[in-house]
Amino acid sequence: MAEETAEIFDDLYLGLRAGGALRKQRRGEELTHEEEEALGRWQRLSTTRKIAAIGAFAVGTFGLGFTLGGLVFGRWRKS
Numbered sequence: 001m002a003e004e005t006a007e008i009f010d011d012l013y014l015g016l017r018a019g020g021a022l023r024k025q026r027r028g029e030e031l032t033h034e035e036e037e038a039l040g041r042w043q044r045l046s047t048t049r050k051i052a053a054i055g056a057f058a059v060g061t062f063g064l065g066f067t068l069g070g071l072v073f074g075r076w077r078k079s
Helices: 002-026 033-044 047-073
Strands: none
Touching: 002 033, 002 047
């Protein structure tokens, strides 16, 4: 289980790097070797692993926002 969790974080980080490289490529900028490698690895990644990485990012972001929103706008906070 711990090994599978580490893979999800690796895939998530790879997706973030590949997204940055794609944005840079769309603007017409030249990519570094590391960015080209990240983009290639992301494109070769299976669809299931891509979905898991994007889903983990979405759930984590929602959870963090929900938690912070609850702390900031919670009933326990006095005006």
